[in-house]
Amino acid sequence: MNKVYANATEALDGLLKDDMLIASGGFGLCGIPELLLNAIKDSGVKDLTFASNNAGVDGAGIGILLETKQVRKMISSYVGENAEFMRQYLSGELELEFTPQGTLAERMRAGGAGIPGFFTKTGVGTVIADGKFEKQFPTGEDSAMEDYIMEEGIFADLAIVKAWKADATGNLVFRKTARNFNLPAATCGKVCVAEVEEIVETGSLDPDMIHLPGIYVNRIIKSDAEKRIEQRTVRKREEA
Template sequence: MDKVVSDAAAALADVPDGASLAVGGFGLCGIPSVLIEALIGQEARDLEVVSNNCGIDGWGLGRLLEAGRIRRVVASYVGENKEFARRYLEGELEVELTPQGTLAERLRAGGAGIPAFYTATGVGTQVADGGLPWRYGPDGAVLVASPAKETRTFATAEGEQTFVLERAIVADYGLVRAWRGDRHGNLVYRRSAQNFNPLAAMAGRITVAEVEELVEPGELDPEHVHTPGVFVHRVVPLTPEQAADKRIERTTVRPRPDTGSAQQSGGDR
């Protein structure tokens, strides 16, 4: 039952070329940055990454992208990553953009063993009808476009309504970061870092969690566990320096009401 692995490199040593990865986090909040750095050193290539976005230039999944290791991304938006946008528009990267809530449910469904589900999101758009550019050519022409999806009409409380079929996502590996975790793999995320981490943990056939604080079994209140250990296969305890290395995607300042001086604002990461 002890799932602790000595370090991130050992935890990811078996990731092969072409593997698919469900990666937790939102922007830079709650991202498994230590595991991502270990992947860069591990040198697996042609990876498919499923994540809310692809980090930023110079940090998070943006580092893996800049190293040329990602072949395909399934995400909800491009975000602040200029290299992500460049590679996509110049045909170096295949990108499947998915509505954010749909992406979250596709990951959750994969972890719950549900192969597909119907949703109203995207009906009447290219999300359902097909034609979204997945890969461009060097000349800007669309080489690969999204296929049309199955739709079906159901009777609802508001009357007849059309829904689109979305397929679940199951990844070869799930990579997540937790605030606290025990040796059995039970995980607790802190505040907004909960975001996509529980979903990525569910969707991975092999889930690896980096934890800021490792505790012994029984120390976590069961009422507070976000990801049960049944979903987690490897636990990597972080050093204090690794746990403290959290970056802010965008810093905003505002005057303090009492002094007029500026302060940094941002969510807990």
């Protein structure tokens, strides 16, 4: 099976449809599959639901799909850094399922492992727990009963991720903090398309350095997207 495609449009051919759920890796502008998001925008699909930590920033990441009103719902843990995301949410134009960051990562991981639901203490006693099944477990001091809420695993129609290196079979290596949500997002999609900075010869990757086995990855493209810095902070130059 040839997993390497010439560009993002070809890699997404036959996979996109209205009303689909897409799991997207990335954190802010770190490790986002920018070329794949651009191709989704150009395809014109609409009423999308995205499971992603946030929506990038205005004009980049999932933010470009918010601007064209192609996103109906976000499953996210963070709204900041994106004025359009905040505006649409506060005006009622965009549905938002707030999910604590660790819970979101575990919901993706659970979906990838075939686990439909799990219990967590995170969100107990807050609006996060509204409408969710609650159960007590003897996990407190001296086996005291404590409250937990059930969260559902995420089973996405499509996963789009960004990696540092890949071989032709789809084995992926992520780089430093760009690993973030990319690994759990990749596993929870029925189909996973990976955008990578470098495609290397099969067999050249150290097996111990592979973060995601190629069994999870269906299609690959090489990325030449610009690496952007979300918040650039520098100190004043010291006078000699």
